[in-house]
Amino acid sequence: MLYIGIDLGTSAVKLLLMDEKGDVKKIVNREYPLSFPKPGWSEQNPEDWWTQSVEGLKELTADYDKKDIAGISFGGQMHGLVILDEADQVIRPAILWNDGRTVEEVAYLNNEIGMKKLSAYTGNIAFAGFTAPKILWVEKNEPENFKRICKIMLPKDYLAYRLSGVHCTDYSDASGMLLLDVEHKCWSKEMLDICHVKEEQMPKLYESYEVVGQLKDDVAAMLGFPKECIVVAGAGDNAAAAVGTGTVGTGSCNISLGTSGTVFITNDVFGVDSNNALHSFVHADGKYHLMGCMLCAASCNKWWMEDILGTKDFAAEQENIQKLGENHVYFLPYLMGERSPHNDPKAKGSFVGMTLDTKREEMTQAVFEGVAFALRDSLEVAKQLGIKIDETNICGGGAKSDLWKQIMANVLGIKINTVEVEEGPAYGGAILAAVGNGVYESVVEAAKVIVKQKDSVMPDEKMTALYEERYQTFKKLYPALKLVMQEI
Numbered sequence: 001m002l003y004i005g006i007d008l009g010t011s012a013v014k015l016l017l018m019d020e021k022g023d024v025k026k027i028v029n030r031e032y033p034l035s036f037p038k039p040g041w042s043e044q045n046p047e048d049w050w051t052q053s054v055e056g057l058k059e060l061t062a063d064y065d066k067k068d069i070a071g072i073s074f075g076g077q078m079h080g081l082v083i084l085d086e087a088d089q090v091i092r093p094a095i096l097w098n099d100g101r102t103v104e105e106v107a108y109l110n111n112e113i114g115m116k117k118l119s120a121y122t123g124n125i126a127f128a129g130f131t132a133p134k135i136l137w138v139e140k141n142e143p144e145n146f147k148r149i150c151k152i153m154l155p156k157d158y159l160a161y162r163l164s165g166v167h168c169t170d171y172s173d174a175s176g177m178l179l180l181d182v183e184h185k186c187w188s189k190e191m192l193d194i195c196h197v198k199e200e201q202m203p204k205l206y207e208s209y210e211v212v213g214q215l216k217d218d219v220a221a222m223l224g225f226p227k228e229c230i231v232v233a234g235a236g237d238n239a240a241a242a243v244g245t246g247t248v249g250t251g252s253c254n255i256s257l258g259t260s261g262t263v264f265i266t267n268d269v270f271g272v273d274s275n276n277a278l279h280s281f282v283h284a285d286g287k288y289h290l291m292g293c294m295l296c297a298a299s300c301n302k303w304w305m306e307d308i309l310g311t312k313d314f315a316a317e318q319e320n321i322q323k324l325g326e327n328h329v330y331f332l333p334y335l336m337g338e339r340s341p342h343n344d345p346k347a348k349g350s351f352v353g354m355t356l357d358t359k360r361e362e363m364t365q366a367v368f369e370g371v372a373f374a375l376r377d378s379l380e381v382a383k384q385l386g387i388k389i390d391e392t393n394i395c396g397g398g399a400k401s402d403l404w405k406q407i408m409a410n411v412l413g414i415k416i417n418t419v420e421v422e423e424g425p426a427y428g429g430a431i432l433a434a435v436g437n438g439v440y441e442s443v444v445e446a447a448k449v450i451v452k453q454k455d456s457v458m459p460d461e462k463m464t465a466l467y468e469e470r471y472q473t474f475k476k477l478y479p480a481l482k483l484v485m486q487e488i
Helices: 046-061 103-122 131-141 143-147 155-164 171-177 189-194 217-223 237-244 298-308 314-318 360-384 402-412 424-436 443-450 461-487
Strands: 002-008 012-019 024-031 069-076 082-084 151-153 168-170 204-206 211-214 230-232 253-257 261-267 279-282 288-294 330-332 350-352 391-395 415-419 453-457
Touching: 002 046, 002 155, 002 237, 002 424, 012 046, 012 424, 024 046, 046 155, 046 217, 069 155, 069 237, 069 424, 082 155, 103 131, 103 189, 131 143, 131 171, 151 155, 155 168, 155 211, 155 230, 168 171, 171 204, 171 237, 171 279, 230 424, 237 253, 237 261, 237 288, 237 391, 237 424, 237 443, 253 402, 261 360, 288 360, 298 314, 298 360, 314 360, 330 360, 330 461, 350 461, 360 402, 360 461, 391 402, 402 415, 402 453, 402 461, 424 443
Parallel strands: 002 069, 069 230, 168 204, 253 391, 391 415
Antiparallel strands: 002 012, 012 024, 082 151, 211 230, 253 261, 261 288, 279 288, 330 350, 415 453
16 A cells, blocks of 8 residues: 655645655655745745645555555644634635744733743743744734634645645644643643634644544545545654654654754653743654754755855765865854744844854854754753753754764764655655554554664764864853844
């Protein structure tokens, strides 16, 4: 049988077809537009997700016997607000995870409702990207749209609804809404009341590996798939990516170098750090995880290469980078504000330390190092909780750079592992579909059988010591520039 994983990303949807053993048969990418109506805003049309996903599914399966397609599941961009009216029509463009318009709403939740209460209700505090502040923003700024809301959904769950007709979400993705009581896996009545939302407006909750339904008859006919093809709940992109890299069970770590960057640490039990610097979410394996998320990771490199240097030859720009640990230039990667651990939507990207002899490659190197330093910030919070991390898996577009992986290993001082199939959330989604169909008893079992390690990068003791000194300097830069950033 064949299984499909759909990774609904920020700029494109990736669709992956695999068999029961995890062998990838085909991958298709379909792009869609991203809209920035005002500075700091970020929106998309959910109909574009559906259109491109449907065309992608047709292309993905064109050369295969469609009667063998047994299940579909998802990984997807988290936190986005999709609102439907009583006819299940989209009311307004989706407000995305990297949208920064909710500064006032976040301040209201954290300062007036209070961080302690939010943490008690949900295990987390308010961040600009989360869904709950977006709901408050719509209520205040678009009251007519707010009155029309019949269902509140997350991006990937809109696709699940269009395929199955079921209003659903999974616990991992719902964890990032600031509406879920993460520890007890139920909607928080207190948070729903604060956001003036009724529980019937929320989707039904599932574990990531649970079946939510089958394909609607008209969808099955349009795609040529069997009516019995199951739709499995899926997971938020980082949880799905963690499944795709085998980061399941207790005490595993995965770093994602995608558009955003994450440090993802699995845990059997629910836990919260004292300052809520890390997110405490449910994992796709049914347990929990801690996650530090930075808003710009590989996207910093893309911005630097394409928009500033005017090149798409990323590899050529890395060729002259040789003096690791000795760079005097620093880069703060806060191009869209920052989430973990600073929770500051007004943070700005900055180069610091340039002199007249600074070269192009030193600034490129600084971009790589700045992202690594920022990810280490989150790892340091986990260490304060007594969590010991000796190695990590890595995935995402940035993980294709051997140089960047070497920098990561030395900055973090740990072993960096790459897996054979580096397809992140799409692969994790396909694995979840196979678990949902009963091919494997659990997500942990599936990952053990399917996910295989390809190679590793070890930290160099001398370079790790050099980067330790530089990291201590990096930590001082954001506090020193914070007030200036807010004035800009």
